[in-house]
Amino acid sequence: MSKVSTPTFFEGPEKKVELAVRDGAVDLRSLGDEFWHSVVQASNAQVLSQLSNEHQTAYLLSESSLFVYADHLTMITCGRTRLVNAVARILERVPPDDIALLVYERKNEHFPDRQPSSFYEDAQRLHGWFGGRALRFGDEHDHHVHVFYSEKPYRASVGDTTLEILMHGLSDEVAATFTGCERPEGSTIAEEIGLPKFLPDFEIDEHPFTPAGYSMNGIRGADYYTIHVTPESLGSYVSFETNVDFRDDFSKLVRRVVDVFQPRSFDVVAFTPAGSPTGELELDRHHCKDRVHTQAAGYEVAFWHAYLPMERPRPPAELSLDD
């Protein structure tokens, strides 16, 4: 049996908010670092470091990431954070009428009973502020993401895409890479694991956590990608997300990321502008269990769940009861 010596209930799976302001509203970056730090604190996370260029500021957080542009932002938090409280803080400076789009997403958690709120409670609160709809991609009792989106009509611009690859059950070898890891001299962990080969020319900001874990943001002009690793064996998890336009290379990019982390199963969530759906997801070794698709908030939104078939029965996991 695979012995789990201490139950570590750190919740890797994330909550995420995407928010766009209307033309003529405040420049979000002009609200300043101090304000964005307070937004992060409202969610119960802290800013660890940041990178900036002419297009964006990328904040690396104690629990995930925040990317702020003039007219939109993406904020991702994991653990037991309350991301909806960050939205409440933003509303103090950006009135709801100036918000053209809000999409709130929540991946199914490993330990939902340890969360301070459920998706349903979060969505009710957002619905009170914006009016919107709540969807579930995937079954309630299986891999799924919940999405709330504001109902105001919104048209996504031509290149406005997001790709999320949400990976569960890392191989022991890959998990070990992110346990007690340190920044290598003269290079980055991102380089060590080979990410720049297919995502070249990104400026990297990364943070290994003690005793385990890894977070990174990469920026290149207006592009970003971000990776967060929770290697603990009771719920190992990696999220990858990018706004790089992946449509010409969709299946290949998914397969390359999956090859790096070797998860037992993963979900893919793709947002592309309405009328320009993502193509089929073609996999090598993983099988596809679920596929969900709709148009929402000016986007095509697609979800896949895939897993690695097992050749033989595996042993159960043992939970320690002696703490």
Next chain:
Amino acid sequence: MSKVSTPTFFEGPEKKVELAVRDGAVDLRSLGDEFWHSVVQASNAQVLSQLSNEHQTAYLLSESSLFVYADHLTMITCGRTRLVNAVARILERVPPDDIALLVYERKNEHFPDRQPSSFYEDAQRLHGWFGGRALRFGDEHDHHVHVFYSEKPYRASVGDTTLEILMHGLSDEVAATFTGCERPEGSTIAEEIGLPKFLPDFEIDEHPFTPAGYSMNGIRGADYYTIHVTPESLGSYVSFETNVDFRDDFSKLVRRVVDVFQPRSFDVVAFTPAGSPTGELELDRHHCKDRVHTQAAGYEVAFWHAYLPMERPRPPAELSLDD
């Protein structure tokens, strides 16, 4: 989109306890109906009706079932019950030293954040009374069952088997059968859906719930089978369980039950005496995603998760936010 007009959070997936007393301990049936009613009440359920024969008393509960024999019992409860409280009540009359075996099992819930306790909390409590081990069959973030078992050496008798088929996502047609259903004149719902064809000669006690749902116990000598249906579309679920020795007919019995309920996915949990493992599960249309196996508590314990592959993407489910 499949519109969910009201969020009905009734939790179909069950908790279960199996308990055996040592030779020379109290005859459990001699403790009497009043005592067993109080055990059921301790879990926060009620007895609806009961059937008896020379081997057993089968209680049909407001939330599932209880089967009491002279030397062992099986109690299954769903919803927001606290089955561990029923164990505490039993311990008032049966001292821990007289308990030869306790197995506590908990299926992954649809709405774990609405449960009064987590499996981990339950297992800690049982561990305090009995000493034992806690296992998880399947991944934390996916279909799984948690099992706590007492560590005292135990030898299962030759014919001591249990088969559970835990089914999710009923077809609309099957769900409609159990919504607003009534006992048919001169026959049972069990007959209507064809169960007696492959489980003949059982005496049936059944209860359709208003506005939706169905529970039944069937007994034949020392054999039982029991079915509980939660047809609500936000988390439709059926459990089937039997102690009929299924080993000669394992895959066939699973396929026949699955054919009746047509679930999108299901888990199988099988207990057989140590040294006599269940064979392979051979499926027609469903694919197997997970297989877990170990020896525990004098049994071979095996778990499978299977699902129906999808031919095309499906729409997301919509959650109502207007209540």
